[in-house]
Amino acid sequence: xxxxxRALYWWLDARGGFVSNRIRIVVTYRVDAVVxxxxxxxxxxxxxxxxxxxxxxxxxxxxxxxxVMTTYVSLAAMQQLVNRDDTIDWLSxxxxxxxxxxxxxxxxxxxxxxxxxxxxxLVVKLPMVVLMLPVSLVATxxxxxxxxxxxxxxxxxxxxxxxxxxxxxxxxxxxxxTSELVGMAFLYFVISGFLSGALVPLWxxxxxxxxxxxxxxxxxxxxxxxxxxxxxxxxxxxxxAVGVQLLWLAVLAGAVWLVFRRAVRRAVVHGG
Amino acid sequence: xRWSEAAWQVRAGVILITGAARGxxxxxADLLMTVLAGSLHxxxxxxxxxxxxxxxxxxxxxxxxxxxxxxxMRLTSHGLxxxxxxxxxxxxxxxxxxxxxxxLVRPVNPLIQLLSTRIQLNTIGDLLAGLTxxxxxxxxxxxxxxxxxxLFLTAALIGGALLxxxxxxxxxxxxxxxxxxxQIRLTVDTVFSLYGSYPIKVFGRAGEWVLTTVxxxxxxxxxxxxxxxxxxxxxxxxxxxxxVSPLAGVAVFxxxxxxxxxxxxxxxxxxx
Amino acid sequence: xxxxxxxxxxASELVREFQRVRRKEGPFGxxxxxxxxxxxxxxxxxxxxxxxxxxESVGYLGPNGAGKSTMIKMLTGILTPTSGTARVAGVxxxxxxxxxxxxxxxxxxxxxxxxxDLPLVDSFRxxxxxxxxxxxxxxxxxxxxxxxxxxxxxxxxPVRQLSLGQRMRGDLAAAMLHAPxxxxxxxxxxxxxxxxxxxxxxxxxxxxxxxGTTVLLTTHDMDDVERLCxxxxxxxxxxxxxxxxxxxxxxxxxPQRELVVQFATxxxxxxxxxxxxxxxxxxxxxxxxxEDIPAVxxxxxxxxxxxxxxxxxxxxxxxxxxxxxxxxxxxx
Numbered sequence: 001x002x003x004x005x006r007a008l009y010w011w012l013d014a015r016g017g018f019v020s021n022r023i024r025i026v027v028t029y030r031v032d033a034v035v036x037x038x039x040x041x042x043x044x045x046x047x048x049x050x051x052x053x054x055x056x057x058x059x060x061x062x063x064x065x066x067x068v069m070t071t072y073v074s075l076a077a078m079q080q081l082v083n084r085d086d087t088i089d090w091l092s093x094x095x096x097x098x099x100x101x102x103x104x105x106x107x108x109x110x111x112x113x114x115x116x117x118x119x120x121x122l123v124v125k126l127p128m129v130v131l132m133l134p135v136s137l138v139a140t141x142x143x144x145x146x147x148x149x150x151x152x153x154x155x156x157x158x159x160x161x162x163x164x165x166x167x168x169x170x171x172x173x174x175x176x177x178t179s180e181l182v183g184m185a186f187l188y189f190v191i192s193g194f195l196s197g198a199l200v201p202l203w204x205x206x207x208x209x210x211x212x213x214x215x216x217x218x219x220x221x222x223x224x225x226x227x228x229x230x231x232x233x234x235x236x237x238x239x240x241a242v243g244v245q246l247l248w249l250a251v252l253a254g255a256v257w258l259v260f261r262r263a264v265r266r267a268v269v270h271g272g
Numbered sequence: 273x274r275w276s277e278a279a280w281q282v283r284a285g286v287i288l289i290t291g292a293a294r295g296x297x298x299x300x301a302d303l304l305m306t307v308l309a310g311s312l313h314x315x316x317x318x319x320x321x322x323x324x325x326x327x328x329x330x331x332x333x334x335x336x337x338x339x340x341x342x343x344x345m346r347l348t349s350h351g352l353x354x355x356x357x358x359x360x361x362x363x364x365x366x367x368x369x370x371x372x373x374x375x376l377v378r379p380v381n382p383l384i385q386l387l388s389t390r391i392q393l394n395t396i397g398d399l400l401a402g403l404t405x406x407x408x409x410x411x412x413x414x415x416x417x418x419x420x421x422x423l424f425l426t427a428a429l430i431g432g433a434l435l436x437x438x439x440x441x442x443x444x445x446x447x448x449x450x451x452x453x454x455q456i457r458l459t460v461d462t463v464f465s466l467y468g469s470y471p472i473k474v475f476g477r478a479g480e481w482v483l484t485t486v487x488x489x490x491x492x493x494x495x496x497x498x499x500x501x502x503x504x505x506x507x508x509x510x511x512x513x514x515x516v517s518p519l520a521g522v523a524v525f526x527x528x529x530x531x532x533x534x535x536x537x538x539x540x541x542x543x544x
Numbered sequence: 545x546x547x548x549x550x551x552x553x554x555a556s557e558l559v560r561e562f563q564r565v566r567r568k569e570g571p572f573g574x575x576x577x578x579x580x581x582x583x584x585x586x587x588x589x590x591x592x593x594x595x596x597x598x599x600e601s602v603g604y605l606g607p608n609g610a611g612k613s614t615m616i617k618m619l620t621g622i623l624t625p626t627s628g629t630a631r632v633a634g635v636x637x638x639x640x641x642x643x644x645x646x647x648x649x650x651x652x653x654x655x656x657x658x659x660x661d662l663p664l665v666d667s668f669r670x671x672x673x674x675x676x677x678x679x680x681x682x683x684x685x686x687x688x689x690x691x692x693x694x695x696x697x698x699x700x701x702p703v704r705q706l707s708l709g710q711r712m713r714g715d716l717a718a719a720m721l722h723a724p725x726x727x728x729x730x731x732x733x734x735x736x737x738x739x740x741x742x743x744x745x746x747x748x749x750x751x752x753x754x755x756g757t758t759v760l761l762t763t764h765d766m767d768d769v770e771r772l773c774x775x776x777x778x779x780x781x782x783x784x785x786x787x788x789x790x791x792x793x794x795x796x797x798x799p800q801r802e803l804v805v806q807f808a809t810x811x812x813x814x815x816x817x818x819x820x821x822x823x824x825x826x827x828x829x830x831x832x833x834x835e836d837i838p839a840v841x842x843x844x845x846x847x848x849x850x851x852x853x854x855x856x857x858x859x860x861x862x863x864x865x866x867x868x869x870x871x872x873x874x875x876x
Binding site for chain 3: 284287288291294369370371373374376377378379380381382537539540541
């Protein structure tokens with residue numbers, strides 16, 4: 001029993017080291033990080049103003065009220081802030097400079113290291129989200145979650161973050177096979193940003209587009225948690241959506257694990 | 273500056289650019305990807321509002337084709353400005369490394385040298401996206417394209433480019449006094465990108481004021497487009513300002529160039 | 545129009561100050577430093593004046609942080625002085641940069657001025673066009689420089705693939721391509737192997753002797769100085785300590801020379817005007833001041849009194865002299 005506890009402790013300690021290391025790196029450039037908030041904040045202000053103008057005095061359109069809409073864009077912006085991490089940049093840089101060799105020699109697996117990095121960024125991003133709240137409140141009149149939605153919303157958010165992390169990892173790991181990742185990474189962020197519903201909720205998209213997106217994991221990242229929060233997806237439908245998320249998570253996590261194994265094998269064979 | 277002197281400076285810039293072009297011929301593959309990604313990024317920005325307007329039909333009295341036209345104007349101005357000025361972001365690197373020194377010991381204007389030492393062809397992506405949007409919306413909007421409107425459009429595109437370019441030029445001059453202005457410049461860039469493509473009436477009194485004076489994005493596309501489209505009834509400024517807005521660009525650019533030259537005196541170089 | 549009675553490089557009471565915000569210690573140090581207006585002022589160059597005639601070859605020496613590079617940067621137009629003035633070939637460098645650029649060539653030891661991704665010869669071609677060098681003159685210059693510096697072997701190689709020695713030779717050629725009247729060299733031989741150093745020194749010497757190019761050189765390498773400099777300007781903490789020929793420097797600071805004598809039998813030497821500074825490996829080192837007693841006289845004295853099997857004279861090296869000077873200043 002004691003042995004198991006001790007083993008767990010050391011296991012956590014090793015990984016905790018990687019997490020705190022990455023946190024330290026981000027915090028060193030803290031001014032940079034804080035000022036980087038201005039982008040999302042400006043976006044939220046813009047979106048709030050735009051949607052107010054679009055609604056032009058009408059309280060609901062298609063059964064969706066203005067407040068629901070503005071809350072949506074605010075929360076989406078905050079979730080985007082948390083989801084956009086530097087895993088892709090980090091890993092491709094490690095490979096490009098050859099530092100990946102050191103990484104591979106660590107007692108902790110390469111995939112685990114990346115996950116630790118993602119956890120580290122989550123820890124740093126959460127205070128930033130808190131900083132954004134005042135701006136969101138003023139610009140968009142955040143509404144409270146629908147009745148009984150908070151629990152499922154939080155669960156769906158966590159699952160959404162996990163799915164997003166898997167997607168980031170899948171894109172990042174391609175750097176083992178291709179040398180020029182910059183253009184592709186940019187493309188990925190741009191497309192996924194749009195398709196996840198971060199900019200436009202799926203219920204305002206043309207029907208064919210919305211159904212196509214229903215088949216992709218992207219909408220599970222942002223749209224699912226938000227539609228739960230706003231009561232668009234309630235009761236049984238909400239749990240169904242969570243179920244879909246879990247399914248995607250299982251599939252993607254498995255894919256990540258497999259591809260990373262391939263990547264590490266390739267790196268070792270090719271000498272980094 | 274005499275004309276022959278100015279002509280020489282431009283010729284020197286061309287000489288330097290051809291040298292830079294020869295250097296990057298080796299990195300062709302990634303170029304295509306980044307151009308594509310850039311165009312797509314801009315395209316999706318417009319796609320978002322296009323999808324939304326598909327449902328809402330108009331915002332602040334502007335139809336989707338009106339918005340597309342203004343969006344295209346702003347993007348084209350932005351692309352035009354970026355084409356010669358995209359190397360401004362490298363200034364910080366040169367100043368920090370001390371490699372800016374060599375520009376000062378050669379018989380060519382240092383700004384010209386800065387702008388022509390490297391080529392970043394992916395900026396063409398923005399210009400292409402802008403021209404496409406503009407070309408697509410010009411036949412669809414309520415304007416008869418005789419010589420007058422065409423000339424004014426050209427003037428507005430160039431004026432808008434000079435305005436945004438001049439603003440960024442002025443900001444980059446701060447690099448000579450203090451490093452770490454990167455976030456400020458990025459924020460201004462975000463404001464120009466996000467807010468320049470919408471009718472500024474949606475931003476309320478305060479927003480209108482800020483966007484016409486402090487960060488004058490309204491003068492880039494909104495005011496000239498308003499004039500061309502005839503949306504002048506509820507303009508927040510006298511209509512005549514819309515007609516002379518291209519000149520504002522000229523004034524800003526000239527002032528920024530002079531400012532840049534003066535700030536150069538504060539350059540300290542690296543090391544002792 | 546240049547005044548012909550004026551020296552080629554004239555510096556007059558040049559001052560360059562640097563401001564630095566004083567770092568705050570303790571809690572929130574970083575933030576407090578960011579908002580503080582408490583500055584520390586350092587004078588990297590403190591009222592320096594000198595005048596260099598066309599054709600001179602001058603060494604500008606000093607310990608690190610003494611203000612050497614700052615002075616070079618002001619003379620080349622990179623920095624604007626806090627006060628004072630200077631003229632190079634009649635032009636004030638920081639006011640009329642592009643005009644000044646035509647008259648000067650600069651080699652920065654640490655940073656290359658060549659185009660990194662292109663073959664070496666492309667850099668030369670670009671510079672030829674930027675400096676508007678007529679075709680025939682460009683041809684002649686290239687031929688001469690390629691020959692003297694031995695560049696032919698790697699003219700087509702991209703600069704980033706060159707060794708340090710090859711790159712430095714390329715930089716020197718690039719600086720001289722437009723036949724400037726003044727050549728500034730900032731640590732030109734640092735990190736080079738002996739052969740490369742020799743080539744560079746050879747070319748600079750030729751340029752000075754044959755073409756009459758004025759050379760201003762900063763370096764830590766005393767062999768550079770011994771070989772190339774007819775005049776030394778020594779600075780420390782921004783001020784000029786010495787300005788004159790290297791020879792005078794030696795006599796001014798370390799007048800002593802040494803006579804190394806090997807005696808037939810170990811002897812306790814006593815002779816007027818000279819002191820035994822040490823005895824090593826059977827040799828006796830006698831220190832004396834040639835002003836007090838000329839070398840010939842000392843040699844005659846010793847030979848008369850003792851049995852000498854071998855002797856030779858040693859002059860203090862320039863390095864020793866300069867080290868002595870800086871050491872003295874440090875203890876002051």
